Amino acid sequence: MNHIIGIDIGGTSVKIGLFDTEGNMTKKWSIFTNKEDNGKYIMKEIYQSLINKKIDLEKVVGYGFGVPGPVVNGTVLQAVNIGWYNYDLALEFSQLVSNSNVHVGNDANVAALGEVFKGAAKGKKDIAMITLGTGIGGGIIIDGHSIEGVFGAGGELGHIVVEFDHPRQCNCGSLGCLETIASATGIKSEFKELAHSGKYHTFLTNIDKPSAKKIFDAAMRGDELSNVVIDKVAYALGYACHMVSLVVNPEVIVFGGGVSRAGEFLFEKIRKEFKEYKFYAVQNTIIVGAELGNDAGMYGAAYMVSNA
Amino acid sequence: MNHIIGIDIGGTSVKIGLFDTEGNMTKKWSIFTNKEDNGKYIMKEIYQSLINKKIDLEKVVGYGFGVPGPVVNGTVLQAVNIGWYNYDLALEFSQLVSNSNVHVGNDANVAALGEVFKGAAKGKKDIAMITLGTGIGGGIIIDGHSIEGVFGAGGELGHIVVEFDHPRQCNCGSLGCLETIASATGIKSEFKELAHSGKYHTFLTNIDKPSAKKIFDAAMRGDELSNVVIDKVAYALGYACHMVSLVVNPEVIVFGGGVSRAGEFLFEKIRKEFKEYKFYAVQNTIIVGAELGNDAGMYGAAYMVSNA
Numbered sequence: 001m002n003h004i005i006g007i008d009i010g011g012t013s014v015k016i017g018l019f020d021t022e023g024n025m026t027k028k029w030s031i032f033t034n035k036e037d038n039g040k041y042i043m044k045e046i047y048q049s050l051i052n053k054k055i056d057l058e059k060v061v062g063y064g065f066g067v068p069g070p071v072v073n074g075t076v077l078q079a080v081n082i083g084w085y086n087y088d089l090a091l092e093f094s095q096l097v098s099n100s101n102v103h104v105g106n107d108a109n110v111a112a113l114g115e116v117f118k119g120a121a122k123g124k125k126d127i128a129m130i131t132l133g134t135g136i137g138g139g140i141i142i143d144g145h146s147i148e149g150v151f152g153a154g155g156e157l158g159h160i161v162v163e164f165d166h167p168r169q170c171n172c173g174s175l176g177c178l179e180t181i182a183s184a185t186g187i188k189s190e191f192k193e194l195a196h197s198g199k200y201h202t203f204l205t206n207i208d209k210p211s212a213k214k215i216f217d218a219a220m221r222g223d224e225l226s227n228v229v230i231d232k233v234a235y236a237l238g239y240a241c242h243m244v245s246l247v248v249n250p251e252v253i254v255f256g257g258g259v260s261r262a263g264e265f266l267f268e269k270i271r272k273e274f275k276e277y278k279f280y281a282v283q284n285t286i287i288v289g290a291e292l293g294n295d296a297g298m299y300g301a302a303y304m305v306s307n308a
Numbered sequence: 309m310n311h312i313i314g315i316d317i318g319g320t321s322v323k324i325g326l327f328d329t330e331g332n333m334t335k336k337w338s339i340f341t342n343k344e345d346n347g348k349y350i351m352k353e354i355y356q357s358l359i360n361k362k363i364d365l366e367k368v369v370g371y372g373f374g375v376p377g378p379v380v381n382g383t384v385l386q387a388v389n390i391g392w393y394n395y396d397l398a399l400e401f402s403q404l405v406s407n408s409n410v411h412v413g414n415d416a417n418v419a420a421l422g423e424v425f426k427g428a429a430k431g432k433k434d435i436a437m438i439t440l441g442t443g444i445g446g447g448i449i450i451d452g453h454s455i456e457g458v459f460g461a462g463g464e465l466g467h468i469v470v471e472f473d474h475p476r477q478c479n480c481g482s483l484g485c486l487e488t489i490a491s492a493t494g495i496k497s498e499f500k501e502l503a504h505s506g507k508y509h510t511f512l513t514n515i516d517k518p519s520a521k522k523i524f525d526a527a528m529r530g531d532e533l534s535n536v537v538i539d540k541v542a543y544a545l546g547y548a549c550h551m552v553s554l555v556v557n558p559e560v561i562v563f564g565g566g567v568s569r570a571g572e573f574l575f576e577k578i579r580k581e582f583k584e585y586k587f588y589a590v591q592n593t594i595i596v597g598a599e600l601g602n603d604a605g606m607y608g609a610a611y612m613v614s615n616a
Binding site for chain 1: 378385434448450455456457458459460461462463464465467468469472480481482485547550551552553554555556557558559584585586587588589590592593
């Protein structure tokens with residue numbers, strides 16, 4: 001039986017999935033991300049791990065990679081968490097495995113491909129995905145392929161500026177990016193700021209160290225302050241959906257990442273905000289949660305191989 | 309010699325261009341847009357015009373059309389200025405000319421393709437175009453093909469909401485769309501509103517009937533009120549460029565349409581506003597004016613045939 005290998009490289013671990021050529025995952029495991037010497041050992045350790053797992057490389061038709069940074073034509077422009085700069089991953093790994101069928105994409109784009117392949121947007125050709133984690137990533141898939149962009153910034157939806165009145169500084173240098181409002185970090189910052197303002201009541205006690213999950217839970221139980229925070233998150237995400245819809249008009253917008261575990265409580269609010277924008281043609285865009293969780297990257301990486 | 313026919317259908321006239329297969333325009337003319345009976349005679353009149361011009365249809369390899377409305381798979385979903393609804397233009401014209409190689413696109417998308425083919429973005433594969441006319445249209449080209457979107461709304465950049473504090477109503481139903489600020493109509497409305505507020509000085513006398521051109525001319529000559537208006541136009545367009553760049557990260561953003569005749573005076577201001585957004589990967593996006601003027605649609609229509 002022939003295989004596809006789908007690999008999702010993160011700052012902490014490398015997730016490796018073994019797939020059949022239909023895209024069914026038959027095995028998965030992970031190894032530690034060795035960031036020593038600017039990540040120069042990672043490719044060799046992935047190769048070694050495949051050998052250790054007794055994968056017959058002769059039967060691997062191709063390899064897909066998702067990496068945490070912008071990618072153009074198989075080269076990682078930068079992955080700051082790992083230490084790669086202008087790193088030709090495709091070439092390096094191709095040589096190790098003696099197989100030139102190696103595909104590389106940005107992790108958020110690759111996760112979006114995963115949801116198209118086997119998840120919430122299965123069978124759809126045009127989708128956007130917004131991943132709400134510590135930061136915010138995004139991926140735009142048109143006709144089954146992700147939009148890399150000329151500098152690898154296609155789908156960098158976390159850095160759309162959405163807050164003008166009282167913006168917080170974003171790591172990118174701008175003020176008021178979506179990420180400063182609707183990421184887990186943004187939600188916590190907003191909660192703390194408003195808690196100290198004393199304008200709204202909250203029954204949460206540890207106001208300086210809230211978790212995004214606790215804020216969502218409190219909002220669901222009617223906490224005033226938490227609801228103000230989450231309503232702003234929904235407003236900002238509804239605005240982002242509107243904007244993405246007017247640029248590429250996808251059929252589905254998928255929300256993934258840890259924050260999206262808030263589920264329908266959050267999605268309903270986003271849909272309501274989105275409907276405030278009236279341009280007729282995008283009113284029917286579907287907004288849903290992701291389905292593959294942490295496996296999306298491996299699925300998407302495999303999809304790049306099977307859809308090449 | 310074989311030909312390609314590129315046709316740009318507007319609310320007033322239909323522009324018809326004859327091209328060689330290299331995409332050189334060898335002849336162009338226009339006919340009146342007959343809107344009688346919901347535009348049912350337009351296709352026949354285009355066909356008749358080709359016959360009148362003694363075009364040998366046997367030597368036409370294909371036909372391209374730009375139309376003023378959303379298009380999906382050759383069908384015009386609606387063209388309100390003409391009266392078409394769910395009009396299968398590709399099928400209808402194919403039958404008239406006994407040639408199935410007929411391509412149809414939204415006029416703004418098609419103009420963007422024209423600029424890629426022979427204009428300001430010649431040879432680029434990923435671009436965005438923003439057309440500043442009475443309204444605002446837009447087109448997104450990725451890998452040489454325009455993004456139609458699932459409901460034909462790809463590139464509908466005029467309806468991105470950019471004004472939150474004192475928004476004006478847009479025809480689409482939303483408040484504060486880009487079109488209400490940076491179209492010719494928006495520029496005139498903004499000028500009138502501010503003129504009546506009396507907050508800024510202007511040497512323009514006919515403050516209730518300014519033209520966008522007069523406002524630009526006055527701004528260039530130092531008129532205070534006109535500069536306030538144009539600075540806001542540039543801010544809104546800079547914001548739109550930032551946003552488009554974070555969604556699809558094009559290499560070039562091209563400004564076309566009547567308002568773009570203001571040229572470098574406007575583009576310099578837009579570039580300055582765009583640079584206020586700091587996300588590194590999009591800082592080098594190139595912002596330029598269109599080159600093909602009213603011929604862009606015909607060129608783009610021909611490009612759809614030659615790039616099919």
